Structures are given as C-alpha cells and as structure tokens.
Amino acid sequence: MRKLKVTGILVAILVLASCKKEIIDKVAEFTGFQKPVNFPEPAYHFDTNPVTREGFELGRKLFYEPRLSRNNTVSCGSCHIQTSAFTHHGHDVSHGIDDRLGKRNAPPIMNLAWHNSFNHDGGVFDLDMQPIVPITTFEEMDETLENVLKKLKAHPQYPGLFAKAFGSEEITSARLLKALSQFMVMCISADSKYDSVMRNESSFTAEEMQGYELFKQKCASCHKEPLFTDLSFRNNGIGIGFNGDVGRYEITLNEADRYKFKVPSLRNLKYSAPYTHDGRFYTLDAVLDKYSTGMRYVQNIDPVLDKGNSTYGIDISDAERVYLKAFLNTLNDEHFVKNKLLSE
Amino acid sequence: MAGLLFLASCKKEGKEPEYNQNELAPLSVEFDNIVGGTNLYLNATTYTNAAGEDYTVSLLQYYVSNIKVYKADGTEYVVPQDSSYFLIKEGDQASGSALVNVPEGDYARLVFTLGVDSLRSTMDIDKRTGVLDPASGMDNGMYWGWNSGYIFLKMEGLSAAAPVDGSGQNKFRYHIGGFGGYSAPTINNIKEISIDLNQAGVAKVRKGRTSNIHLMVDIGKVMSGTTTVSIAANPTVMFSDFSTKIAANYAAMFSHDHTEN
Ligand SMILES: [Cu+2]
Numbered sequence: 039m040r041k042l043k044v045t046g047i048l049v050a051i052l053v054l055a056s057c058k059k060e061i062i063d064k065v066a067e068f069t070g071f072q073k074p075v076n077f078p079e080p081a082y083h084f085d086t087n088p089v090t091r092e093g094f095e096l097g098r099k100l101f102y103e104p105r106l107s108r109n110n111t112v113s114c115g116s117c118h119i120q121t122s123a124f125t126h127h128g129h130d131v132s133h134g135i136d137d138r139l140g141k142r143n144a145p146p147i148m149n150l151a152w153h154n155s156f157n158h159d160g161g162v163f164d165l166d167m168q169p170i171v172p173i174t175t176f177e178e179m180d181e182t183l184e185n186v187l188k189k190l191k192a193h194p195q196y197p198g199l200f201a202k203a204f205g206s207e208e209i210t211s212a213r214l215l216k217a218l219s220q221f222m223v224m225c226i227s228a229d230s231k232y233d234s235v236m237r238n239e240s241s242f243t244a245e246e247m248q249g250y251e252l253f254k255q256k257c258a259s260c261h262k263e264p265l266f267t268d269l270s271f272r273n274n275g276i277g278i279g280f281n282g283d284v285g286r287y288e289i290t291l292n293e294a295d296r297y298k299f300k301v302p303s304l305r306n307l308k309y310s311a312p313y314t315h316d317g318r319f320y321t322l323d324a325v326l327d328k329y330s331t332g333m334r335y336v337q338n339i340d341p342v343l344d345k346g347n348s349t350y351g352i353d354i355s356d357a358e359r360v361y362l363k364a365f366l367n368t369l370n371d372e373h374f375v376k377n378k379l380l381s382e
Numbered sequence: 383m384a385g386l387l388f389l390a391s392c393k394k395e396g397k398e399p400e401y402n403q404n405e406l407a408p409l410s411v412e413f414d415n416i417v418g419g420t421n422l423y424l425n426a427t428t429y430t431n432a433a434g435e436d437y438t439v440s441l442l443q444y445y446v447s448n449i450k451v452y453k454a455d456g457t458e459y460v461v462p463q464d465s466s467y468f469l470i471k472e473g474d475q476a477s478g479s480a481l482v483n484v485p486e487g488d489y490a491r492l493v494f495t496l497g498v499d500s501l502r503s504t505m506d507i508d509k510r511t512g513v514l515d516p517a518s519g520m521d522n523g524m525y526w527g528w529n530s531g532y533i534f535l536k537m538e539g540l541s542a543a544a545p546v547d548g549s550g551q552n553k554f555r556y557h558i559g560g561f562g563g564y565s566a567p568t569i570n571n572i573k574e575i576s577i578d579l580n581q582a583g584v585a586k587v588r589k590g591r592t593s594n595i596h597l598m599v600d601i602g603k604v605m606s607g608t609t610t611v612s613i614a615a616n617p618t619v620m621f622s623d624f625s626t627k628i629a630a631n632y633a634a635m636f637s638h639d640h641t642e643n
Binding site: 083086154155157160161162163164166167170171173174175182183184186187210211212215216288289290291292295 | 504506507508510511515516517518523525527528529530563564565566567568569621622623
C-alpha cells in the first residue's frame, strides 16, 4: 500500500517534472517575432531590422554585457532585471556606474515593439536610438559609443557573433543598436491570465470580471488594452516629484506638456514596483490611494480626473478596490519574467 | 599677389562648359572661423562680445548639410544627400571644408543647411554614417541621446562672466539643436543659408581642379545680432526657447570672402 503510494507520487513528480521541462523547452525555443493574436500590429520597423535568431542572440548577449559601460561593471540588465519585469527592482530612481543616481525610475523592457516613443518623456522615437542614452549618460554607463565599439572589436567572440548576425565581422553603431533592438522587441509579455481570457483559453473569476468592468470605466481611457497604455503623455495628478521633473515639457518645450509623463503599462505590476516616473509609490495600494483620496490640483492635470468643485481623482470604494486589484493581478505574466529565452 | 593669381585663373577659364549632370567636378566650401576682424584661435585669444564680456573659445563645431548650387540662369544642382553632410571643427584642418562634386559650370549662389535636416534626423540608424554616426566624435558629441537629435552648433569657452561650474571652471556652453520635433512640434533651429557669390567671385567649377568658395564665419555673431547674448545671463544654452535666439543670430554669421578658382 505504502509502496504504491510512494511510486504513485514519484510517477506524478516525474510527470510533472517532464511536463515542466517540456514547457520550458518549448518556451525557450526561438520562433522569431510573433504578434500575439490579441495584440495590434507592432510599430517597430521590422522592414529595416528583421529579427533573426543570430541577431537576437547577439542582442541578448549585448544586453547583458557590462563592457557597454566605462569600467565594465554595468550592463543594460543591471537596471532592467528580468525577474522584475526588466525594471530596476527596489529602486525609486535607478543607479548606475559608481552608484551614481539617475533621476527616473527604470521602465520595463516589455512590449516595446508596439511603442512609438521611449522613456517617461518620449524623447527617443526610435527604439534603435535608445541604448545611446544609457551608454553615454554620466549616471548610467558613462561610456562613449565609439569606445564600446572598440572594446567589442577587440573581444575574442564579438566579431564572429556580428558576422553570424549581419554577414560580416564589421562592428558598427548601426549593427550594435539593431542587435539590441532585436532582443528588446522579443521581450513580449502576452501570457498573463488576461491574455488567455482574451484568447478564449480561460475565463475570469466573478471578482476579476467585476474588476475588469471597473477598470474599463475608470482606467482604460489612459491604460488602454491590450498594452494597458494608450502611449500618450498625461498628468495623472500625482503631484510634482522630489526633483521637479517636468517630463514631456523637456522634449516639446510646450507649457501644456509640463509635468506630463508617458502612460505606463499596467502589466506585471507584481514584479515592477516601485511605480511612476520617479518611483515614489512602493505599493499598488499607495497608487490607488493617490487616485482615490490623495489627489490635488496640479498644472495640466488630466481633465478625466476633474470631478468638479475643485476636486480631483477617481472614486474607488473599498469593495471596488478589491475587484480592481483582482483584475490587475490577471495582468501578471509569470512566463515573461521566467522566460529562459530572455535570460542572460 | 592672390588677386593677380585670381585674375589670371579667371582669364584662363573664361568659357563656361555645357551643363551636364553627369560630368561632375570638385567644389569645396571653406569655412574660415573668425571673430569680428580677427582669426579664431582656440584657447588663446580673448574676444569681447557685444555685452562687453571677455571670453575665449575652447570648442567650436557645427554641421553643414544639404548643399545646393545655382547658376546665374537659375539652374539648380542639389548635391546627393548621402554625400552632403559635413561636420566643421575648428582646430582640425581636415574638417574645415565641405568637399562636394557638382556639374562643371559657373555658380552664382550657394545654399546650405546649418544643422541636420529633420528627415535625416529621423532616419534609420543605417543611414547615419560618417559624421552622423553617433559613435563618431562622441568625445565632444554632437548627438543628444535623451532627446533624439543632432546638436547643430556647439560652442564652448571660458569667461569670467560665467559662473563656476562643477569642474571649477568659468565655462559657457552653447549647444544648439532642435529639428522641429518628431511627433509633437517644438523648436526648429535648422537654418538655410543662402550666399550670393556674384560680388566676391562666382565659382567656376571645372574638372581637373578644385574651385574653393572661401567663407568667413564670424562666430562672434553667435552672441550678437538680433539678440545680444550675455554670458552672465545665459552661460548655458541647450534645448530651450532661448536657443532660437542664438540660432537666429548665427544664421547671419556667414559671408563670402572670395573664391579660388
Ligand atoms: Cu541596486
């Protein structure tokens, strides 16, 4: 009897184990860029930079390559950590080389193939040009692109890897940047419970469904499905930050853009705390508190948040909060943060 | 002596060849940086601006692009864009001129862009080679990463009028750029410069030699013109509304001195 039970458990474990392994293997297999069926057409220019296995793998190696920084200590992956949905977990503003502090919270490298601008202020409009920012920023990697190319050229592996990806050993800025993009556009999060519901593979619980309805009423005008951002720049009334960051204004010099920031996605909030451009909120409840009770007028506050009579915010009752959080929880995608294909 | 030579060569090449888009010959445009009536020497000579402030210049560089030439009858030749971007760097002999090829002929007007046009500023990274490669000359970088775009003109120097900065120097920094914005309009400091060559000598472009349009570039005008720029009031000007005033000033800094044919 007892023996039987043990074997039974053993078999079960073996089955589970092999099952899990299969999933991981399947997942870790490179299949090129594939648009999830519930997603719109991507914005990235695949015509000038098609994703190939070799290009992607080179991009991944570069993403985790500390030689991209002045003293070879900081990689892209230092601030964009996969297990934190490619954010800088636990840091309100990220810190880089020599522990110098930046002024903003590191956003996730997630579904960027659908974005048409980058950073909290949208100052970069082509994903290919984004890596220049951290590489050359004093507080981040404090390097020059020129010197990075020099280091890669002198490296025993890179010339060969560039040849595999691009046909010759030449290492240029364009190739470096395009390889990084090939990796980044593959960082797709589309395997949350929400996605499986949208693809009719499962269904919401009653609570989650209530939360979804509330979400569509109260949040979706900015946090638009399925990316959970409409990619616009808005002021969501959280108030001016500790460093007075003016956000989008820095790029447009338009007074109407002062204190506006790009609407972030709400996918993977479980992994990506702290929140908002300066990481001032450490918990989801703190953000919801701000929306429901803590909001005051600030220049350019979004009209959606104007409740009349000089009051601002979004009404969220205690019950509604429970539902909303249940729904937001369906946006967490464990597969994304564990996907071996995207790991170092 | 130069005048004599000039006359002599003029006489020799008097007849203008037939215009043929396929028969190209070299033309160079020389950018000779000066301040008022004196030559520009980096880190050496002290100059005085219209606001009465003394300064020296430690760095001066700017982009020249999209070169076009016109004959007296209005015939226009646009240098193919891929060969029409130049970074003029004071103190670097090799980057004091823009060298292009145009059809043989006599040209009475030169037009170029001071800066990098918006189209190129938004092009695929594959198209940003040579002086537009963000990896080239990053030590005194002409590219803004955080606000994707090129710096059109960069001038830095020392002046007692400037406050002491983090490095302990009284430094002023003018980094002027802005191509008009990608998805939302913003400042546009792209300047098209048009220069009449009739007064100081049309460019007679012929095969087998290089006609050289010698321009004087009075970089003192960065700080004077429609707006008198005071280093004390504006020691650092980068991406800001005030930069448009500086750009408006420097659009007038080019004058045609002579042409070596
Ligand atoms: Cu840390």
